[in-house]
Amino acid sequence: MLFKNATIIDGTNQPGFPGHVLVENDRIVQVFRQEEALPKDLSDVWDCSGKILTPGFIDAHSHNDFYAAKPDHRLYFEPFVRQGVTTMVVGNCGFSAAGYAEQTRFNDEVGGGLFSNDGKNFGSFAGWAKKVDRHMPVNMVALIGHGTARIGANGKANTPLSAEAKVQMEETIERSLSEGAAGVSFGLMYEPGQFAPLEELESIAKIVKKHDKIITFHARACSKVSTSYHPPVGGRAHNLRAMDEVVAIAKKTGAKTQYSHLIFVGKRSWDTLEESLRILEETKASGVDIAFDMYPMEFGASVITVVLPVWYLGMEPKRRKTLINRLRLSLEVFIATKALGFGFGDILVTNTFGAFKELEGLRVTDIAKKWKMGLLKTYLELIDRTNGRINVMMYRYQNADIIERLRRHPQSLYMTDAWIEKESGVQNFAAIYAFPKFLCLALEHGTPLEEAVHKMTGATASRFGLPNRGTIAAGNFADIVLLDPARLGYTEGRDLPPTGIDLVMNNGKIVVREGIFDSAAAKNVGRILKV
Numbered sequence: 001m002l003f004k005n006a007t008i009i010d011g012t013n014q015p016g017f018p019g020h021v022l023v024e025n026d027r028i029v030q031v032f033r034q035e036e037a038l039p040k041d042l043s044d045v046w047d048c049s050g051k052i053l054t055p056g057f058i059d060a061h062s063h064n065d066f067y068a069a070k071p072d073h074r075l076y077f078e079p080f081v082r083q084g085v086t087t088m089v090v091g092n093c094g095f096s097a098a099g100y101a102e103q104t105r106f107n108d109e110v111g112g113g114l115f116s117n118d119g120k121n122f123g124s125f126a127g128w129a130k131k132v133d134r135h136m137p138v139n140m141v142a143l144i145g146h147g148t149a150r151i152g153a154n155g156k157a158n159t160p161l162s163a164e165a166k167v168q169m170e171e172t173i174e175r176s177l178s179e180g181a182a183g184v185s186f187g188l189m190y191e192p193g194q195f196a197p198l199e200e201l202e203s204i205a206k207i208v209k210k211h212d213k214i215i216t217f218h219a220r221a222c223s224k225v226s227t228s229y230h231p232p233v234g235g236r237a238h239n240l241r242a243m244d245e246v247v248a249i250a251k252k253t254g255a256k257t258q259y260s261h262l263i264f265v266g267k268r269s270w271d272t273l274e275e276s277l278r279i280l281e282e283t284k285a286s287g288v289d290i291a292f293d294m295y296p297m298e299f300g301a302s303v304i305t306v307v308l309p310v311w312y313l314g315m316e317p318k319r320r321k322t323l324i325n326r327l328r329l330s331l332e333v334f335i336a337t338k339a340l341g342f343g344f345g346d347i348l349v350t351n352t353f354g355a356f357k358e359l360e361g362l363r364v365t366d367i368a369k370k371w372k373m374g375l376l377k378t379y380l381e382l383i384d385r386t387n388g389r390i391n392v393m394m395y396r397y398q399n400a401d402i403i404e405r406l407r408r409h410p411q412s413l414y415m416t417d418a419w420i421e422k423e424s425g426v427q428n429f430a431a432i433y434a435f436p437k438f439l440c441l442a443l444e445h446g447t448p449l450e451e452a453v454h455k456m457t458g459a460t461a462s463r464f465g466l467p468n469r470g471t472i473a474a475g476n477f478a479d480i481v482l483l484d485p486a487r488l489g490y491t492e493g494r495d496l497p498p499t500g501i502d503l504v505m506n507n508g509k510i511v512v513r514e515g516i517f518d519s520a521a522a523k524n525v526g527r528i529l530k531v
């Protein structure tokens, strides 16, 4: 198949050029400049006049490994594929679908309540990879979640690892890395990652360094004040302390480090933007290979318990309800939300997993009115009645100016951090149009499209060590997006597919044609990319 007369933006950050791309089976066999002679007798020619041809987009931060083995692929993956996504980096924030002891009795805790393997036990990376390879609509490169590995050995409770459990956890991680996992992710704000002592984190980072792979961090705090530190207010901004912790681990172990989803939760955190970037720049200048990823949204998906303090989460449910603990909690949560510039009105319930369907789409403030209860009481009531199993969308993570600053930063990569929730009335819009929005932002602000494309293709492929992906070059896999810059668009705040993503090809198969998703073609196209 020949893509003829396209403007080729090849993912390397070099200027686009007019030319043609020849694809055979699952590979790009040749890239021609406009003036070069083409082979004769080509039957399948696609006229790309006026269109831009790029590599397939690589989502640098995804959780869709938990959806790869679910039956309804179309539901979970169509929105991403229609954005132009052909590959996802999965297993982030300490959560991964695989990478834990097969004989574990804690199988149900894998996913931390945010995600689930539906009772399946995949064990190490290889078991999962075998199950999903060529049975999904996108390619996946997988990190092993430290949280998942720790749950396999010890559950998600706040109890120290025995020497035996630590050995088991590290062996599972090491085995998964040898089997082709791309690195390890940490979720220091989530159970059980938040309970792990520094020595445990460093020990794993050293294993990853030995394998020359990457560590990624969901940091302990993403806001200026938080309940992760004591006292919950005051002193150095908590998100900066959390970044210091990541930087210290990176410097001490020398492991290649990715700071996940750089965000600034709550309006009062926004003045830490410049110092955060300075720390990341200085760390890189000191010789540590560090970068970050970001999305173009002002909100993010999380779990309802994410703003609760560690001491409370680590407590037995019975003790949580004692008056003294409730009072302490009320005070800490009250102070923290004030100091954050963030309130219960910024928490929107997206999924209650069937418990309170009528509340999905409502903010905690709306629910309080409905239930005629105080805000904190409503919030705690929601947690108690569902055992904390509620997914939410949190607003005021950043604003348009911050997005602009991060989007153009030399150390940023692009991602969605999104997934589709079946039972939910509200989808995360990043799943619908994050990548087209990145391209639109470049066009609106008059910044190079080449740079934007690079940060969602070639830069990401090289960061995670993917061979033969992320650039338009002879010999590479034929992961291709054809877009129409005149029609490129998305609808802010609406669950409507983007426009102008005309064709998406993955491993040489067309999965979106004239904007329409081809479910039959997509079903088995995605491969596990072993690193």
Ligand SMILES: [Zn+2]
Pocket: 092, 093, 218, 260, 261
């Ligand atoms: Zn995260």
